[in-house]
Amino acid sequence: MTVNEFPRGAALLADPLRNKGTAFSLRERADHGLDGLLPAAVETLDEQADRAYEAFRGYDKPLNRHIYLRQLQDTNEILFHRLVTRHLEEMLPVVYTPTVGEACRRFSEIYRRPRGLFLSYEDRHRFREILRNRPHPDVDVIVVTDGQRILGLGDQGVGGMGIPIGKLSLYTAIGGVHPARTLPILLDAGTDNEELLADPHYLGRRERRVTGSAYDELVESLVAAVEAELPGTLLQWEDFATAHARPILTRYQDRLLTFNDDIQGTAAVALGALTTATTVAGTRLTDQRIVILGAGSAAVGVADMIRTAMTDEGLSPDEARSRFWFVDVDGLLTASRDGLSEEQRVYARDDEQESYGLAEVVRRTEPTVLIGLSTAKNAFTEDIVRQMASACERPVIFPLSNPTSHAEADPADLARWTNGKVLVATGSPFPPLKTDGREVPVAQANNVYVFPAIGLAVTAARATRVTDRMMVAAARAVGRCAARSATDDAIPAPLLPPLGEMRDAAREIAVAAGMAAVEDGVAPHATEDELRAAVERAQWTPQYER
Numbered sequence: 001m002t003v004n005e006f007p008r009g010a011a012l013l014a015d016p017l018r019n020k021g022t023a024f025s026l027r028e029r030a031d032h033g034l035d036g037l038l039p040a041a042v043e044t045l046d047e048q049a050d051r052a053y054e055a056f057r058g059y060d061k062p063l064n065r066h067i068y069l070r071q072l073q074d075t076n077e078i079l080f081h082r083l084v085t086r087h088l089e090e091m092l093p094v095v096y097t098p099t100v101g102e103a104c105r106r107f108s109e110i111y112r113r114p115r116g117l118f119l120s121y122e123d124r125h126r127f128r129e130i131l132r133n134r135p136h137p138d139v140d141v142i143v144v145t146d147g148q149r150i151l152g153l154g155d156q157g158v159g160g161m162g163i164p165i166g167k168l169s170l171y172t173a174i175g176g177v178h179p180a181r182t183l184p185i186l187l188d189a190g191t192d193n194e195e196l197l198a199d200p201h202y203l204g205r206r207e208r209r210v211t212g213s214a215y216d217e218l219v220e221s222l223v224a225a226v227e228a229e230l231p232g233t234l235l236q237w238e239d240f241a242t243a244h245a246r247p248i249l250t251r252y253q254d255r256l257l258t259f260n261d262d263i264q265g266t267a268a269v270a271l272g273a274l275t276t277a278t279t280v281a282g283t284r285l286t287d288q289r290i291v292i293l294g295a296g297s298a299a300v301g302v303a304d305m306i307r308t309a310m311t312d313e314g315l316s317p318d319e320a321r322s323r324f325w326f327v328d329v330d331g332l333l334t335a336s337r338d339g340l341s342e343e344q345r346v347y348a349r350d351d352e353q354e355s356y357g358l359a360e361v362v363r364r365t366e367p368t369v370l371i372g373l374s375t376a377k378n379a380f381t382e383d384i385v386r387q388m389a390s391a392c393e394r395p396v397i398f399p400l401s402n403p404t405s406h407a408e409a410d411p412a413d414l415a416r417w418t419n420g421k422v423l424v425a426t427g428s429p430f431p432p433l434k435t436d437g438r439e440v441p442v443a444q445a446n447n448v449y450v451f452p453a454i455g456l457a458v459t460a461a462r463a464t465r466v467t468d469r470m471m472v473a474a475a476r477a478v479g480r481c482a483a484r485s486a487t488d489d490a491i492p493a494p495l496l497p498p499l500g501e502m503r504d505a506a507r508e509i510a511v512a513a514g515m516a517a518v519e520d521g522v523a524p525h526a527t528e529d530e531l532r533a534a535v536e537r538a539q540w541t542p543q544y545e546r
Contacts, residue, residue: 009033016077017180020544023048045544048076049083056083056091062099067110069095070103073169074113077179081542084173089499092170092448093429098403100166101151107159108203115165116184118158120205124218127225136180141234141455142226143167144185148209148241152375152406157191158204163239167261167451174502175452175510176539177459189218215244223252234458234466236261236451245297246343257458259466263301265447265454268471270302270371270398271309272478273425273445273495279483280423280495281394283368286313288323291367293358293408294374294401295328300343302371302400309472321346325365328374331355359384366391372399372408373427380409382417389418400427400445411442425495443495448502449478453509460534461514461523470516477512481505503539510535 006012012032013019020028022043029035043051052072059065069091073080084091093099103110117134119127147160164184171177190207191197197206210218226235237248237260249260259265278285290306292299303324310320326333326347333340335350362370362384370388372380380399388395395418399408411430414422420435425445432439453474454466463470481497497505514531517523526534 006032009037013037016074019076020045021048021076021079023544045079045082045542048079049086052079052083053087062094063102063106063110065094066099066103067112070165071112074115078542078544081169081173081179084169085503085542088173088502092446092499095169095173096166096448097151097446098405098428100162101153101403103166104147104150104156104159104162105153107156107162108199108201111203116161116186118161118186118188119222120188121190121207121210121214121218122205124221127221128228131225131229134183136183138181139183139230139233140181140459141168141171141177141236142183142185142230143171143236143238144187144222145238146187146189146240146244147191147204148189148239148244150239151402153403155191155193155196155209157193157196157202158186158188159196160239161186167236167238170448171452171455172540173452174448174506175454175456176503176506176541177452177455178540185222187218187222189215219244219248223256227256232257232464234258234455236455238262240297242296246300246341254465257464257466259454259471260297260301261447261451262298264305264466264468264471265451266298266373266400266445267301267303267305268450268475269445269447269478269496270400270425271305271472271475272449272482273398273443274306274369274396275309275476275479276482276495277369277394277396277423277425279479281368281396283394284313286310286315286320286323288369288396289325289365289367290323290369290371291325291327291358291361291365293327293370293372293376293379295326295333295344295347296373297343299326299371299373300347302373303347304343305468305472305475308468309475312472325349325361325367327358327361329376331357332361359387362388368392369396370398372401374408375401375406376408377406378409380414382413385409385414385417385422389421394421394423396423398425398427398445400425402427404428404430423495441494441498443482444499445496446499448499449496449505450474450509452502453477453506454513456506456535456538457510457513457517460510460538461517461526461531463514463517463523465517465520465522467516467520467522469520470513473512473516474509477509478505481508507532507535507539 143164145160147157150156150160168182172179188205190205190209196202235258307320324347332355333348334352335348411424425443430442432441485497511532
């Protein structure tokens with residue numbers, strides 16, 4: 001871009017991707033009509049980040065910190081990402097879960113400035129035209145939600161836009177996808193949330209959700225518009241209801257570059273943590289007996305990915321399937337039960353007739369792994385956990401439901417009930433465990449371990465599809481990164497890499513996923529060294545252009 005095309009004065013300061021604020025040099029201020037519009041001091045990016053961090057710490061409530069960061073992002077994207085990458089572990093729960101849940105719930109109240117695209121049902125025949133209104137022409141990653149199943153909070157309507165915005169911030173902060181090449185989309189099908197429909201300040205489509213063929217038409221309109229306007233762009237589905245999530249993924253995963261993070265991302269992180277846990281416990285993945293509380297799309301996705309890994313390690317498909325017991329609100333999934341989806345029926349037990357509850361399932365099956373994706377707070381009771389620990393030397397327990405208020409158990413309780421033997425990973429952040437007078441971090445099985453790396457992988461490898469083997473490769477790479485980060489005195493051993501090191505780990509995970517893409521024939525041929533170099537080139541770093 002030439003100097004004549006570059007915005008000047010107040011327009012430059014209003015452009016979050018070009019604004020340097022007080023980091024504009026005296027020469028730049030003179031060249032771009034900024035004299036008098038900024039204080040006299042000229043700061044470096046790191047000095048700005050120090051000052052912004054102090055401002056961030058000045059807010060005592062997580063939601064207020066979230067609002068501050070969003071305003072900073074809308075003012076100066078490079079400073080925002082420098083700040084987040086420098087304090088990733090501290091800011092991750094503010095930028096994303098659990099704080100983003102409250103931001104979604106109060107979206108209409110705290111809304112300040114538009115970001116991304118809002119696509120309403122009534123405009124479905126104009127989606128291609130509307131997509132041309134995107135802020136930047138070239139897009140590598142789209143995250144889209146319809147706001148129907150936001151974390152464990154249910155239907156948040158237009159407030160669901162907070163999820164794609166937060167998610168894409170992490171694609172950039174961790175994966176290094178350039179912020180100008182990301183696009184959050186809210187597919188506004190309406191809402192069935194009575195509080196939102198009655199709220200005079202609600203900013204979304206004030207109608208009940210479209211369903212059936214009308215909903216399918218809405219989704220197809222989006223996909224067709226993306227195919228026409230942004231072919232080759234990664235389209236990630238986020239927080240769609242169980243009834244829609246799996247069918248959408250099945251319908252489109254072989255048609256375009258797409259994946260569902262709730263199904264595949266959650267599964268990959270769970271598999272990565274489980275891989276590490278089996279190593280620590282001195283057991284094999286193929287020997288595990290796995291009970292899963294919750295039978296939604298995310299839970300089934302976790303089982304599918306673990307089952308794929310089990311077959312890769314030698315089990316037959318039927319043997320792998322037999323290692324799982326699913327329990328939902330009505331009890332054990334059995335073959336005799338009506339109303340199961342096709343995906344759920346894969347795991348329905350044909351050797352049981354009675355749909356007994358979780359406690360009885362644990363007593364009868366003596367599981368080695370207990371995974372929660374139910375949003376049922378404290379469902380992993382002391383009696384259930386002690387029963388499991390009585391038959392298993394190192395019980396693996398993953399209460400993965402989000403946000404924290406919906407977790408199936410508190411890690412501190414799990415450690416106490418198992419005499420410190422538990423191998424635990426959670427879906428939301430928890431305080432460190434105190435073991436032998438020292439603090440041990442709790443592994444957070446956050447999808448952030450995988451989805452930013454998948455974005456980096458498909459960009460660097462020029463992949464045309466996201467395959468199951470790519471996700472399994474990513475999961476195993478997560479486990480390898482965790483093993484490398486472990487130290488002799490880290491007891492219990494971390495099941496996942498430290499969040500503060502995730503930007504480095506993302507490169508390793510991206511290389512693994514990219515190599516799987518090459519092997520699956522969905523990316524051009526490349527050696528591992530060539531792919532590693534491509535990943536290094538593709539990972540954007542937040543710094544000002546000179």
